Amino acid sequence: MSSLTNMQINGLAAAQHRIQQDLLTALDAFSIPEPLKGAVHHAVMLGGKRVRPALCYATADIQLNKNFAAVRRAAVAIELIHCYSLVHDDLPCMDNDLLRRGQPTCHVAFGERAALLAGDVLQSMAFEILGSRLFDQGAAVDQSIVIKQMQILATASSKMVYGQMLDLESEGKQIDQETLEKIHKNKTGALISAAIMMAAVAVFDGVDPAIPKLREFAQAVGLAFQVQDDILDITSSTEELGKTAGKDEQVEKSTYPALMGLDQAVIYAKELHDQAFNALKFFNGNASELEQISLFLLNRKQ
Amino acid sequence: MSSLTNMQINGLAAAQHRIQQDLLTALDAFSIPEPLKGAVHHAVMLGGKRVRPALCYATADIQLNKNFAAVRRAAVAIELIHCYSLVHDDLPCMDNDLLRRGQPTCHVAFGERAALLAGDVLQSMAFEILGSRLFDQGAAVDQSIVIKQMQILATASSKMVYGQMLDLESEGKQIDQETLEKIHKNKTGALISAAIMMAAVAVFDGVDPAIPKLREFAQAVGLAFQVQDDILDITSSTEELGKTAGKDEQVEKSTYPALMGLDQAVIYAKELHDQAFNALKFFNGNASELEQISLFLLNRKQ
Numbered sequence: 001m002s003s004l005t006n007m008q009i010n011g012l013a014a015a016q017h018r019i020q021q022d023l024l025t026a027l028d029a030f031s032i033p034e035p036l037k038g039a040v041h042h043a044v045m046l047g048g049k050r051v052r053p054a055l056c057y058a059t060a061d062i063q064l065n066k067n068f069a070a071v072r073r074a075a076v077a078i079e080l081i082h083c084y085s086l087v088h089d090d091l092p093c094m095d096n097d098l099l100r101r102g103q104p105t106c107h108v109a110f111g112e113r114a115a116l117l118a119g120d121v122l123q124s125m126a127f128e129i130l131g132s133r134l135f136d137q138g139a140a141v142d143q144s145i146v147i148k149q150m151q152i153l154a155t156a157s158s159k160m161v162y163g164q165m166l167d168l169e170s171e172g173k174q175i176d177q178e179t180l181e182k183i184h185k186n187k188t189g190a191l192i193s194a195a196i197m198m199a200a201v202a203v204f205d206g207v208d209p210a211i212p213k214l215r216e217f218a219q220a221v222g223l224a225f226q227v228q229d230d231i232l233d234i235t236s237s238t239e240e241l242g243k244t245a246g247k248d249e250q251v252e253k254s255t256y257p258a259l260m261g262l263d264q265a266v267i268y269a270k271e272l273h274d275q276a277f278n279a280l281k282f283f284n285g286n287a288s289e290l291e292q293i294s295l296f297l298l299n300r301k302q
Numbered sequence: 303m304s305s306l307t308n309m310q311i312n313g314l315a316a317a318q319h320r321i322q323q324d325l326l327t328a329l330d331a332f333s334i335p336e337p338l339k340g341a342v343h344h345a346v347m348l349g350g351k352r353v354r355p356a357l358c359y360a361t362a363d364i365q366l367n368k369n370f371a372a373v374r375r376a377a378v379a380i381e382l383i384h385c386y387s388l389v390h391d392d393l394p395c396m397d398n399d400l401l402r403r404g405q406p407t408c409h410v411a412f413g414e415r416a417a418l419l420a421g422d423v424l425q426s427m428a429f430e431i432l433g434s435r436l437f438d439q440g441a442a443v444d445q446s447i448v449i450k451q452m453q454i455l456a457t458a459s460s461k462m463v464y465g466q467m468l469d470l471e472s473e474g475k476q477i478d479q480e481t482l483e484k485i486h487k488n489k490t491g492a493l494i495s496a497a498i499m500m501a502a503v504a505v506f507d508g509v510d511p512a513i514p515k516l517r518e519f520a521q522a523v524g525l526a527f528q529v530q531d532d533i534l535d536i537t538s539s540t541e542e543l544g545k546t547a548g549k550d551e552q553v554e555k556s557t558y559p560a561l562m563g564l565d566q567a568v569i570y571a572k573e574l575h576d577q578a579f580n581a582l583k584f585f586n587g588n589a590s591e592l593e594q595i596s597l598f599l600l601n602r603k604q
Contacts, residue, residue, distance in 0.1 A: 030460070036467040088422060093394075093414040112395040113470055116418075117463050120390060123425050124459035131453040143445040150452055151433040157426035158332070161419050165338040168415055 011292045015054035019075055020045075022053075026076045026129050032121070039110040039118035040125075043083045046101050051225070051297065052078045052195035058289035059199035059214060067202040069135040070145050074153075074198035076134075077126040081157050082191060084122035087115050089164070126153065141202065148201040156194035163187025167253070175254045181223065183254075188229070189222030196221075196290075210282065217279035217290065224272035225297050230255035231265050236301060273298045313594045317356035321377055322347075324355075328378045328431050334423070341412040341420035342427075345385045348403050353527070353599065354380045354497035360591035361498050361516060365505035371437040372447050376455075376500035378436075379428040383459050384493060386424035389417050391466070428455065443504065450503040458496035465489025469555070477556045483525065485556075490531070491524030498523075498592075512584065519581035519592065526574035527599050532557035533567055538603060575600045 023044055032040055053075035060071040090097040090105040092112060097105050107115035130150055133140060163186025170183060196218040197211075204210045234257050256265040276294050280287045325346055334342055355377035362373040392399040392407040394414060399407050409417035432452055435442060465488025472485060498520040499513075506512045536559050558567040578596050582589045 031464075033464050033468050033471070035471070036464065084422075088418060091418065093418060114467070116390060116393065116395060117467050119422070120386075120425070121460050121463040123422070124456050124463065127429055127452060127456035128460060131449055131456060143449055147433055147445055147448055150429060154426050154429035154433060158423050158430060161423035161426065162333075162335050162338065165416070165419050166335050169335070169337070 005292075005295075011058070011289055012049070012054055012296055015057050015293075016047075016050045018057065018072075019050045019053035019079060022072055022076050022135070023079060026080075026125075026134060029132075029134065030125065030128075035110055035114050036117055036121065039087075039106055039114040040122060042103075042109055043087045043106050043115075043118050043122065044080065046103050048083075048101055049300070049302075050079065051293070052082055052192060054293050055192065055195040055221075055290070056199040058287075058293050059196050060203050061289040062210070062283055062287050063203035065203075067141045067145060069133075069137065070141040070149065070202040071199045072135045073129050073132065074149055074195070074202065077130045077149075077153055078191065078195045078198065080122045080126040080129070081153065081160070084119040084126075085160055085164070085191075087119040087122070091115060094168075123157065126157075144206075145202050148206070149198045152194050152197050152201065156190040159186040159190035160188075163190065170254055173254070175259075177259055180254055180256065180259060184223060184226040185219070188226045189219065192222035192225055193218035213279050213282040217276050217294075220272050220276035220279065221294055221297065224269050224276060224294075227256045227265055227269040227272060228298060228300065230257055231262065231269065232300075232302065234262060269298060307594075307597075313360075313591055314351070314356055314598055317359050318349075318352045320359065320374075321352045321355035321381060324374055324378050324437070325381060328382075328427075328436060331434075331436065332427065332430075337412055337416050338419055338423065341389075341408055341416040342424060344405075344411055345389045345408050345417075345420050345424065346382065348405050350385075350403055351602075351604075352381065353595070354384055354493060356595050357494065357497040357520075357523075357592070358501040360589075360595050361501035362505050363591040364512070364585055364589050368505040369443045369447060371435075371439065372443040372451065372504040373501045374437045375431050375434065376451055376497070376504065379432045379451075379455055380493065380497045380500065382424045382428040382431070383455065383462070386421040386428075387462055387466070387493075389421040389424070393417060396470075425459065428459075446508075447504050450508070451500045454496050454500050454503065458492040461488040461492035462490075465492065472556050475556070477561075479561055482556055482558065482561060486525060486528040487521070490528045491521065494524035494527055495520035515581050515584040519578050519596075522574050522578035522581065523596055523599065526571050526578060526596075529558045529567055529571040529574060530599060530602070532559055533564065533571065534602075534604065536564060571600060 027041060027044060056071055056075040056078065060066070060068060065071065086100060087106045089095050090100055091107055098108050099105065103109075105115075106118055110118070127150065130153060131146060163183050166179075166183045167187055170179065193215070196214055200211055200214045233255065256268060260268065273294060277291065280290055329343060329346060358373055358377040358380065362368070362370060367373065388402060389408045391397050392402055393409055400410050401407065405411075407417075408420055412420070429452065432455060433448060465485050468481075468485045469489055472481065495517070498516055502513055502516045535557065558570060562570065575596060579593065582593055582596075
């Protein structure tokens with residue numbers, strides 16, 4: 001595997017910088033009482049790769065950032081949903097994780113009650129942001145875009161929970177690749193797809209042939225992301241990951257390396273990335289930001 | 303206090319029947335994996351007073367049920383949010399309640415993980431329903447109505463969580479009436495207001511003077527509902543309530559009776575209802591369903 005190029009690192013760094021600013025602007029618009037405010041900021045502002053917002057921005061870039069306020073709101077909203085899911089996943093009754101992004105998890109830092117409520121409120125905040133006029137400069141975007149974005153986000157959020165339930169139910173069981181894909185298509189794939197599709201509906205008309213091509217890309221890249229995650233859980237150290245490594249094996253979680261062997265999983269991740277790249281050919285080189293993020297996701301070490 | 307009239311009971315029974323059907327239709331539209339499906343149905347279908355849907359329908363009745371599909375979706379969505387909040391409130395790390403509506407709470411029946419996830423997914427389902435075309439017959443309702451409903455629901459859901467946090471923070475502390483009202487305006491008042499306002503924006507134009515009148519009514523009735531809840535926690539038995547009575551005192555929760563004495567709290571509840579009724583005078587007798595529900599809420603024993 002090749003290592004990361006400067007272009008990949010710079011593209012992601014620019015997205016990370018933008019989303020960090022926009023998340024802070026968004027959170028500052030709410031009057032959250034303490035200690036909930038602290039828990040919410042802890043959950044959102046400590047970083048992370050910001051893959052989903054980066055995918056939003058990169059998708060919008062194909063169409064020269066048309067309706068960019070709606071894209072920025074989508075990026076914030078999707079990241080808030082992602083952060084809520086991490087806070088609830090880490091709770092004692094779930095994965096009981098103590099470490100996330102190299103920091104104490106939300107319930108360790110703020111207590112279980114504040115963490116539960118922080119997750120809950122992050123979800124409703126995501127929809128508040130999406131329906132707001134935050135980042136609008138001048139005319140509001142078309143209302144049909146806002147409704148489509150809300151539908152995409154709500155459906156993906158539900159699917160994410162379905163996937164989480166399916167995942168928990170499969171712990172300690174022998175499952176086949178079909179079941180594993182179903183879990184991941186819901187658990188992580190749905191939200192990654194949503195990041196791309198929420199930007200897609202903002203910049204492309206609903207009947208544009210670009211829409212199904214981006215959906216194809218989104219599904220392949222979403223699954224590739226998860227296969228790579230499973231691989232990294234085995235091949236990386238806790239220090240590199242910023243979260244507990246080897247956790248999957250510890251809780252007898254089904255993973256691609258466990259199912260098909262590590263070498264085969266690495267090949268499968270590459271195949272999925274090839275599928276994703278093929279879908280982008282439709283854009284004749286105008287989707288270079290999406291290509292770069294896709295390469296970053298394949299070559300990342302954490 | 304007068305006892306309930308047949309009209310009040312029949313009006314609420316009709317609303318309960320309708321929402322029960324609509325909730326079932328809504329849940330059947332989702333492909334929820336087990337055991338999450340069981341937990342979701344347990345959380346939603348076991349009953350409850352269905353006060354919020356009844357307020358939706360009664361508000362729409364003022365305008366002869368204009369845009370009724372949007373009102374029905376709003377009623378379902380708001381009840382799903384209410385049910386999610388109950389499931390999370392009952393969790394061991396929160397109130398640790400074992401009994402709700404005379405039945406084992408969700409985590410008792412389905413385990414803590416499924417209950418946490420059921421609450422999470424009920425929230426996103428509410429937004430899915432609101433953005434869907436469920437119950438539409440013929441033309442879709444105006445998009446601006448859907449967006450307004452989503453904004454109202456998302457904001458109320460966030461406020462509900464703020465109120466829950468403020469409430470937990472006040473346990474075992476001496477708080478004044480201002481703080482208590484702030485808690486309740488967020489914790490229960492916001493969602494009750496939202497039920498009324500989501501129907502209001504579906505049946506009235508945004509600039510109609512009916513809108514501020516309904517907001518006035520909503521705020522008074524929301525607070526009255528909570529004062530009455532506090533009173534019932536003291537004066538009713540566990541059997542009558544279908545949930546553990548005397549719980550407030552047990553966890554040193556601040557309540558209106560604790561703050562102002564039981565007699566004064568009863569007078570205050572009546573005053574708030576008078577305020578609510580006064581706001582309805584604007585409608586010249588055309589808001590009789592809202593009047594009946596308001597009377598029911600004052601005279602209820604559970």
